[in-house]
Amino acid sequence: MCYRNFLPNANSIVHNMTKEDIVRSSLWIDENGFEDAITAEKPNITRLMESMIDANKTLGKFPGAFAVPICRNPRGEAISSVWTKSGRNYPCKCGEVLWSDKDYDWKRDKTRKFLERTGFKFSEDWExxxxxxxxxxxEADIDWNFWVGPQEGKIPKKLKHPFKTCKSPKEHQWGHPGEDPGVQWRKREVEEMTWQEVQRAELELWAKQLEERQTGYDRSKEHLAT
Structure with missing residues (x-):
């Protein structure tokens, strides 16, 4: 779903779900390592419910519904602005580590997990x-050997080592949402749809995402079994 659908003036399109709900759900999934606990075939409901009860902070209105890959840093260096390239941080280094740290901390670095979850492991532009x-x-002393499925692309040759330090995070900016070419097109599209059609489209997208996630999970199990 497009980011713009969750802006305050458009959230009726997605039944009052907000950006904050997506972030809270995704943070909860990330903090508890639930990425593989929610599968289309057999979701670990018991584990999810127990974690909800024990959670010591708000989970938003839809805990577990969103599992957007998370990349964060103590000072927010990984945050990339939207609708502008000048505030782009991609992000390059994930985990509870500062971008300015000179030594690589493999225990706290979460960049590999982020690259695998987003598919950025196939992006030469990222590196x-x-x-x-x-x-x-x-960090030249550590090699990343990503597993690639039979239907996936190739890992860029330059994407071989994790980054140990980054010197120039870009300043966070709001950008220019009015220049987004999809804004007016999406507005017209939604106006022509009934609420039943919108709901059906959202459900179909959710089912597709679950199916794709399950397919990737099955491939991973087959790889480990061999």
Whole structure:
């Protein structure tokens, strides 16, 4: 679903779900390692419910409904602005570590998990942008050997090492949402749909996402079994 659908003036389209609900659900999934606990075939409901009860902070209105890959840092260096390239941080280095740290901390680095969850492990632009624009330096003593499925693409040759330090995070900016070419097109599209059609489209998208997630989970199990 498009980011713009969850802005305050459009959230009736998605039944009052907000950006904050998506973030809270995704943070909860990330903090508890629930990415593989929610599958289309056999969701671990018991584990999810127990964690909801024990949670010591708000989970939003839809806990567990969203599992957007998380990349965060203590000072927010990983935050990328939307609708502008000048505030782009991609992000390059994930985990409870500072971008300015000079030594690589493999226990706290979460970048590999983020690359695998987002598919950025197939992006040559990710490595190029972080190296050239955010002045990131790789940890040459550690090699990333990503597993690639039979139907997936190739890992760029340059995407071989994690980054240990990044010197130039970009300033966070609001950007220019009015220049988004999809805004007016999406508005017209929604106005022509009934609420039943909107709801059906959302359910179909959710089912598709669950199916894709389950397919990836099955492939991972087959790989481990061999």
């Amino acid at each position: 190029d942008y972080c190296s050239d624009n955010n002045k990131c330096k790789g």
